[in-house]
Amino acid sequence: MKVTIESLSPIQKKLSFEIPPERVAEEIERSYRAVQSNARIKGFRAGKVPRPLLERHFGEQIAAEVSSLLVEESYGQALAEHAVPVVSRPHIVTEKLIPGQPFRYSATVEVRPEISLADYEGIEVERRVRKVGEHEVTQALDRLAESFAQLHPITDRDTVELGDVVTVDYSAFRRGKPVAGMQGKGRLVELKRGVAPPGFVEHLAGVRKGETVRFSVPPTEASTQSQEEPTTFCVTVRDIARKEKPLLDDEFAKDHGECATLEELRAKVLDNLQKAANRQADRQMEDELLSKILDRNPFAVPPSLVQDQVRRLLAESGIERSVDVSALPEPLRDELTMRARKQVQTIFVLDAIAKQAALTVSEEELHQRVAEILAAAGPEHRQRLEVSYAQPENREKVRERLLREKALRFLVDKAKIRTIEEEGVAGEQEKG
Secondary structure, eight states: OEEEEEEEETTTEEEEEEHHHHHHHHHHHHHHHHHHHHHHOOOOOOTTTHHHHHHHHHHHHHHHHHHHHHHHHHHHHHHHHHHHOOOOOOOEEEOOOOOSEEEEEEEEEEOOOOOOSSSSOEEEEEEEOOOOHHHHHHHHHHHHHTTTTTEEEEESOOOOOTTOOOEEEEEEEEEEEEEEEEEEEEEEEETTTTTTSSSSSOOOOOOBTTTTEEEEEEOOOOEEEEEEESSSEEEEEEEEEEEEEEOOOOHHHHHHHSSHHHHHHHHHHHHHHHHHHHHHHHHHHHHHHHHHHHHHHHOOHHHHHHHHHHHHHHHHHHOTSSGGGSOHHHHHHHHHHHHHHHHHHHHHHHHHHHHHTTTOOOOOHHEEEEEEHHHHHHHHHHHHHHHTTTSHHHHHHHHHHHHHHHHHHHHHSSSEEEEEEEEEEOOOEEEE
């Protein structure tokens, strides 16, 4: 087999194949023997059909089957022998298969670009850390108390007021037809603005327990084209209750915060919020660092990988990956494509750094990370994950993630980072 590889661009190669005539003849003969043993042609017994007649009846079918087999066999062999870093399905163009002649075809593929990074040391970036204020701690404690709130039936009135929690049966209609997913019985609704479609809460204020009301709410600004019609609700109020939050005191801290006092709980919440702010600052700093490296080292990425990443972003947003990306609104499509391209470029950058810096992941490090994943999964999923991570390909994916994490830390260590505390807090410190 003869294979020539032509670089059409940094991200596209064309592989041209020539299969020798003896290999073609061997496969053609094998196919005809298989066909002859099973062929059923009137006037001939099985296995006794003359070759010319077989060629007339089955020639095109056999040529197609032999072409497909030779392509599959030689393409995989060439990728392995020449270490072609293919990232897309091949575009195959075949010549006509003729007995006694070589069989030729080409495969055009997208490949990972070869990257050699420069100017990635000593890059100046800012790490902006937001200092968490006391008001954020208070809000977090209020949310914690809210999560332990209890409902108490209201018995001294039967009319709904704003702030109540009502049990309702409801249905929604547009153009007189029920709206899928917008019906329910015994649903709890807290009557505060912003938790339901605009106008919904206000229409329930003043309704009596047991009463059924019908009302329409206009479409929101975020409505899709199919939702530009007003929505009509039919709602029956079944019960009325009030939400009572526990007092934020030392007892609450002991029962729900695992702290001896409320002040200790406040300190714990402050510490957690500040750690989250610090992590956000790290992520933003890392993103800025990678952006500057990409600016200094521009390179193209395979479109197929960008499109795959776009579909992953859609899936993370709750949209089916099978959706037609070209049908998305242009601004959304452009934004997703830009984000996806940068994410793919970031992976290539980190892989290149890991290679250039000769970074490695030991078996001990890999084992420890898998153990951490299993511990975090909980007992109900642990057995399934243990089976999954026993597979070499899944462990290799974990190794790749670890290696990229090391590459990112390597880049951060080489950067000059200026930490700035925001919200009026003075003090800057240099690193690097």
